[in-house]
Amino acid sequence: DIQMTQSPSSLSASVGDRVTITCRASQSISSYLNWYQQKPGKAPKLLIYAASSLQSGVPSRFSGSGSGTDFTLTISSLQPEDFATYYCQQSYSTPPIFTFGPGTKVDIK
Amino acid sequence: EVQLVESGGGLVQPGGSLRLSCAASGFTFSSYEMNWVRQAPGKGLEWVSYISSSGSTIYYADSVKGRFTISRDNAKNSLYLQMNSLRAEDTAVYYCARVCPYYDSSGYYAYDAFDIWGQGTMVTVSS
Numbered sequence: 001d002i003q004m005t006q007s008p009s010s011l012s013a014s015v016g017d018r019v020t021i022t023c024r025a026s027q028s029i030s031s032y033l034n035w036y037q038q039k040p041g042k043a044p045k046l047l048i049y050a051a052s053s054l055q056s057g058v059p060s061r062f063s064g065s066g067s068g069t070d071f072t073l074t075i076s077s078l079q080p081e082d083f084a085t086y087y088c089q090q091s092y093s094t095p096p097i098f099t100f101g102p103g104t105k106v107d108i109k
Numbered sequence: 110e111v112q113l114v115e116s117g118g119g120l121v122q123p124g125g126s127l128r129l130s131c132a133a134s135g136f137t138f139s140s141y142e143m144n145w146v147r148q149a150p151g152k153g154l155e156w157v158s159y160i161s162s163s164g165s166t167i168y169y170a171d172s173v174k175g176r177f178t179i180s181r182d183n184a185k186n187s188l189y190l191q192m193n194s195l196r197a198e199d200t201a202v203y204y205c206a207r208v209c210p211y212y213d214s215s216g217y218y219a220y221d222a223f224d225i226w227g228q229g230t231m232v233t234v235s236s
Contacts, residue, residue: 034222036154043204043226044146044154049211050220087154091221095168098144098223100154 002026002090004101012109019075021104023088028068032092035064035073038103039084047086048073075106083107111135111225113205118230125195125234131188131205131227139163139183142208144223145190147201147232157203158190173199195234202229 003026013019023033031051036044046055048064051071061076075082088101117129131143145157158179159168167179178191188205209224 032220036223038154043228044223045226046209046222046224049209049222049224050213053211053220055222055224089154089156089223095166096142096159096221097168097170098146098156098159098221100146100156103153 001097002029002093002099004088004090004099006086006088006101006104008104009102010105010107012107013078014109015078015080017078017109019078019082019106021073021086021106023066023071023073023101025069025071025090025092029090029092031067032090033064033066033071034089034091035062036087036089037082037084038087044087078106113207113225113227115203115205115227115230118203118232120233120235121195122236123196123234126191126193127195127232129190129192129203129205129230129232131190133186133188133207136207136225138181138186142221143181143188144206144208145179145188146204146206146223146226147199148204148229149198149201152201155201159208160188192232195232197234200232200234202231204229 005024007022033051035048038044052064085103085105112134114132160179176194180189205227206223207225211220213219
């Protein structure tokens with residue numbers, strides 16, 4: 001099975017900061033990588049699919065990059081509403097086993 | 110409005126059973142693959158089960174295989190999760206999530222992502 005890791009597990013940042021979160025797959029998953037944002041008590045929200053494609057309605061300050069085993073989610077200028085936990089997810093496996101990463105919590109410095 | 114609404118959660122004793130439901134509205138439910146995802150208190154997301162649009166193809170995480178059964182009724186726009194032999198470690202918020210197909214630059218179906226999620230229903234397994 002494909003395993004997903006994320007780093008860091010948590011980070012503290014200020015409004016306006018550029019934030020980068022890394023996700024790594026245990027084997028190559030091409031571009032089959034999604035990113036989600038989850039706020040406390042809420043369902044996850046899709047931000048990025050296919051490693052770098054922005055989901056409709058998601059602000060352009062969010063971007064994704066990478067392929068193979070290493071991926072990044074970047075928030076170009078952190079806004080107050082961006083404080084949340086971010087998860088990566090692989091959709092490469094056949095049969096479909098949509099493994100999530102352990103999450104990265106972004107909180108206020 | 111495109112929406113998924115889960116129900117059926119609650120408190121159950123170890124070894125007991127529970128059936129979760131997910132009601133879909135605002136889209137053609139029968140055209141979409143669906144999943145269940147859970148989140149234990151204070152923990153991350155764990156994929157639980159997948160079902161194809163017709164219901165003919167089903168997969169489970171190893172942690173629930175043999176105990177949980179996913180199903181759907183396209184006539185009722187509903188997804189279900191029958192949970193048997195429940196354990197304390199099954200305690201979690203359970204979400205249903207729609208799979209959205211995405212296409213590559215050539216227009217071919219290439220990628221999947223969970224674009225619509227329900228609000229979740231809490232399952233607590235405790236004596």
